[in-house]
Amino acid sequence: MALIEIDNLSVTFLSKGHKVHAVKGVSLAVEARESFGLVGESGSGKSTILRAICGLAPVSGGSIRIGGQVLNSKAGKSFAARVQMVFQDPYASLHPRHTIDRTLSEPLAIHGLGDTDARVMKALDDVGLPRSFRFRFPHQLSGGQRQRVAIARALMLEPEILLLDEPTSALDASVQAETLNLLNRLRAERGLTFLMVSHDLAVIDHMCDRILVMQHGQAVEELTRDALATAQMKTDYARSLFAASADRMLAG
Amino acid sequence: MSLLSVRNLRVTFDTEAGLVEAVRGVSFDLGRERLGIVGESGSGKTMTGRAVLRLIRPPGKITADSMVFDGQDLMAASERDMRALRGPRIAMVMQDPKYSLNPVMKVGAQLMEGLRQRDKVSAQIAYDKAIEALEAVQIRDPERVMDAYPHELSGGMGQRVMIAMMLIPNPDLLIADEPTSALDVTVQAEVLAILDGLVRNRGMGLIFISHDLRLVARFCDRVLVMYKGKVVEELAAKDLLAAKHPYTQGLLNCLPRIGGPRQPLPGLDRNADWAV
Ligand SMILES: Nc1ncnc2c1ncn2[C@@H]1O[C@H](COP(=O)(O)OP(=O)(O)OP(=O)(O)O)[C@@H](O)[C@H]1O
Numbered sequence: 001m002a003l004i005e006i007d008n009l010s011v012t013f014l015s016k017g018h019k020v021h022a023v024k025g026v027s028l029a030v031e032a033r034e035s036f037g038l039v040g041e042s043g044s045g046k047s048t049i050l051r052a053i054c055g056l057a058p059v060s061g062g063s064i065r066i067g068g069q070v071l072n073s074k075a076g077k078s079f080a081a082r083v084q085m086v087f088q089d090p091y092a093s094l095h096p097r098h099t100i101d102r103t104l105s106e107p108l109a110i111h112g113l114g115d116t117d118a119r120v121m122k123a124l125d126d127v128g129l130p131r132s133f134r135f136r137f138p139h140q141l142s143g144g145q146r147q148r149v150a151i152a153r154a155l156m157l158e159p160e161i162l163l164l165d166e167p168t169s170a171l172d173a174s175v176q177a178e179t180l181n182l183l184n185r186l187r188a189e190r191g192l193t194f195l196m197v198s199h200d201l202a203v204i205d206h207m208c209d210r211i212l213v214m215q216h217g218q219a220v221e222e223l224t225r226d227a228l229a230t231a232q233m234k235t236d237y238a239r240s241l242f243a244a245s246a247d248r249m250l251a252g
Numbered sequence: 253m254s255l256l257s258v259r260n261l262r263v264t265f266d267t268e269a270g271l272v273e274a275v276r277g278v279s280f281d282l283g284r285e286r287l288g289i290v291g292e293s294g295s296g297k298t299m300t301g302r303a304v305l306r307l308i309r310p311p312g313k314i315t316a317d318s319m320v321f322d323g324q325d326l327m328a329a330s331e332r333d334m335r336a337l338r339g340p341r342i343a344m345v346m347q348d349p350k351y352s353l354n355p356v357m358k359v360g361a362q363l364m365e366g367l368r369q370r371d372k373v374s375a376q377i378a379y380d381k382a383i384e385a386l387e388a389v390q391i392r393d394p395e396r397v398m399d400a401y402p403h404e405l406s407g408g409m410g411q412r413v414m415i416a417m418m419l420i421p422n423p424d425l426l427i428a429d430e431p432t433s434a435l436d437v438t439v440q441a442e443v444l445a446i447l448d449g450l451v452r453n454r455g456m457g458l459i460f461i462s463h464d465l466r467l468v469a470r471f472c473d474r475v476l477v478m479y480k481g482k483v484v485e486e487l488a489a490k491d492l493l494a495a496k497h498p499y500t501q502g503l504l505n506c507l508p509r510i511g512g513p514r515q516p517l518p519g520l521d522r523n524a525d526w527a528v
């Protein structure tokens with residue numbers, strides 16, 4: 001049994017007379033300790049799938065199971081401790097009037113975990129933020145610094161599943177490398193499972209064992225890492241993504 | 253004469269915890285070309301871009317020996333002059349587009365606002381122009397997006413709406429802060445082609461801030477590399493992937509590659525001397 005099982009999932013937003021079919025019958029399964037990548041067209045429903053797993057999207061069909069248990073809409077405390085998400089827009093997901101310290105320590109308080117000071121410092125160190133940033137507000141940080149706060153927050157509760165939506169798109173090459181190395185180390189040490197979205201096929205290739213390519217709310221093609229690296233894709237769309245990524249091939 | 257000339261630009265924040273020097277003496281000239289700015293997270297790229305528009309919120313302070321846009325002294329300009337420049341002459345695509353759009357106003361109304369108020373065009377013409385601008389950036393269902401609020405857009409759709417909005421008034425200078433970081437590679441190529449066309453055909457100047465070194469190397473003409481608030485290297489974009497400066501080289505070494513090994517990516521030994 002896979003840890004994350006998504007079966008024929010559909011998500012439909014209703015917004016003033018418009019029905020937006022954001023996800024149309026997508027199935028995927030992520031094994032425990034596996035790292036699974038979602039790539040594809042902007043607007044194709046990748047973020048919506050991650051949000052649906054967190055109970056934050058209007059599921060109109062299909063099912064999502066975590067460890068064999070069907071998700072109900074009211075994701076409780078224990079779910080939060082197991083599954084954490086790093087959102088695509090760190091600015092929107094950080095409370096503007098909460099200091100970094102409060103953002104990082106609040107989940108600990110809610111879950112009754114102690115040792116707050118040491119854990120907050122450790123989290124800042126882990127994502128390469130100076131400890132002196134602890135009492136800053138989100139607007140006093142650069143874009144990449146905010147993204148690192150969002151990653152640090154997701155790690156506070158030591159979750160078992162991480163949903164990562166473009167976790168390094170606002171980071172420079174060196175901080176991206178440190179962050180990807182940290183994520184991979186935690187995955188190995190703690191046996192974490194990742195479901196991650198990225199537009200950078202080199203990042204996906206580095207991080208993921210399997211990949212699902214999406215377009216128009218639908219799954220287009222599933223690929224193994226080897227199939228990606230050796231251009232063994234079957235669909236035109238997956239091939240076009242690969243072709244447009246020629247600048248990040250090993251030889252190039 | 254260059255379109256924009258900046259000499260010894262500094263941006264500082266006087267915070268409770270002490271003085272933060274976000275930009276420390278940046279100088280550059282921009283013609284009707286594509287100038288890339290790359291560099292470490294927190295190195296002052298965004299603050300440099302915002303300073304050109306004099307959009308630094310208090311307690312932030314801007315100083316410069318000179319900052320001249322198309323013959324106009326930006327340091328001496330009144331706030332009223334700056335408002336007239338922002339948008340029609342100098343536009344900026346913000347790094348957090350969904351945060352920069354008005355959350356309680358429909359996308360369509362935001363796109364049409366300038367056309368209606370500044371250019372005084374009819375509602376129908378403004379609507380048609382807005383739809384056209386959305387189609388140009390590859391938005392699949394522009395009518396629906398016109399009627400949506402920013403939170404109803406995907407990350408990359410928000411980015412494209414912001415780009416469309418900034419391009420509608422035909423600015424002479426576009427400062428684009430990570431404008432394509434949330435776009436898939438094929439849509440990204442279309443958006444870059446639009447920007448490229450505006451530089452080539454209309455002589456727009458473009459400042460392109462990005463973390464994607466490989467993208468900057470193939471898209472831009474020249475590149476500034478920033479580190480801790482300073483420009484540490486300036487070079488032709490085609491030479492970026494063979495950069496000499498140890499910081500730039502270090503950055504390139506950190507990049508993952510398709511088909512590359514799975515071992516940890518090389519890190520970067522930061523050297524305090526690079527930015528003295
Ligand atoms: N709250 C909402 N209300 C209405 N439509 C929505 C809402 N959230 C998302 N959508 C729509 O669902 C579709 C899929 O969005 P989603 O954010 O999942 O795309 P994505 O694949 O993550 O794209 P990107 O790569 O650009 O981030 C888009 O058309 C978007 O406009």
Ligand SMILES: Nc1ncnc2c1ncn2[C@@H]1O[C@H](COP(=O)(O)OP(=O)(O)OP(=O)(O)O)[C@@H](O)[C@H]1O
Nearest residue numbers: 140141142143144265274293294295296297298299
């Ligand atoms: N309001 C503020 N108060 C104090 N420091 C600030 C403030 N705003 C920005 N800074 C600091 O200024 C520095 C430069 O920020 P800037 O946003 O220009 O970085 P950047 O190069 O754009 O980084 P990124 O690539 O992460 O977006 C950062 O170290 C940031 O923490």
Ligand SMILES: [Mg+2]
Nearest residue numbers: 047088406407
């Ligand atoms: Mg998304």
Ligand SMILES: [Mg+2]
Nearest residue numbers: 142143298347
């Ligand atoms: Mg920035």
